[in-house]
Amino acid sequence: MKKVIYALILLLVVVSGLVFANHEIKNQTSAKLTPKPLTAAEKEAAVKQWEASPGGIAYTKWKVSPEGEKVLASAAKIGKYITDSSNMEAVVTSLSLPPGSRLGFGMMVRINGDDYILSFGLETSKEFQQLQSLKVDDKIIIRSRNVSHAPKYSYPIVSGDxxxxxxxxxxxxxxQKGGC
Structure with missing residues (x-):
């Protein structure tokens, strides 16, 4: 009986040693795969490289154009609301997005006298069903954590949260699933 108990204890020690060793190997490989964050100099070099690309040149030209300045000024107007994720009063001006847009489901709204694209993302489920009941001139309250812009669009893009x-x-x- 003692031999069986000693054999089981020895087996338990060997198996737990293997499991622990395997765990250490997995931790070491995952640490190696984690990329190091870029230094400030590397970030600056990457930005300069992008600005020299055709896309970067076009974006820089757009930013200083009258249309680009108007879009950036409109985005800045609601910056405080975006930072605080506080309520913005809006009026629905159109139930469709500008022609050629690829933003998924969205609509045009007017906030404080400026027009914005209110984007919700790709329409993949029934989550937008109540939004589809909105009509032009409906007054709504919006909260968002993001406003963006692109040379393709004549309006800032507000992500509807x-x-x-x-x-x-x-x-x-x-x-978001799996996020912070």
Whole structure:
């Protein structure tokens, strides 16, 4: 009986040693695969390289053009709301996006006298069903954490995170899975 107990204990020690060693190897390989963050000099070099590319040159020209300055000024107007993720009053001006846009489901809205694209992303589920009930001239409350711009569009692009009409929530973006 003692021999069986000693054999089981020895087997347990060997197996746990193998499991622990395998765990250490996995931790070492994952640490090796993690890329190091770029230094400030490397970031600056990458930006300069991009600015010298055809896309970077076109973007720089667009930024200083009257249309680019207008878009950037409109985006700056709502910057405080975006930073605080606070309520913005908006009026729906169009239920469709500009021709040729590839932003998924969205609409045009007016906030503080300026027009914006309100984008919700790709329409893959029924989550936008209540948004489709909106009509032109509906007054809504929007919250967002992001405003962006692109030379292709004549308006800043606001990502819709929360929409409310008549005091009732009609859309709330689901939290990202696996994110922070």
């Amino acid at each position: 929360y929409v409310e009409r008549d005091g009732k929530m009609i859309y709330k973006r689901a939290p």
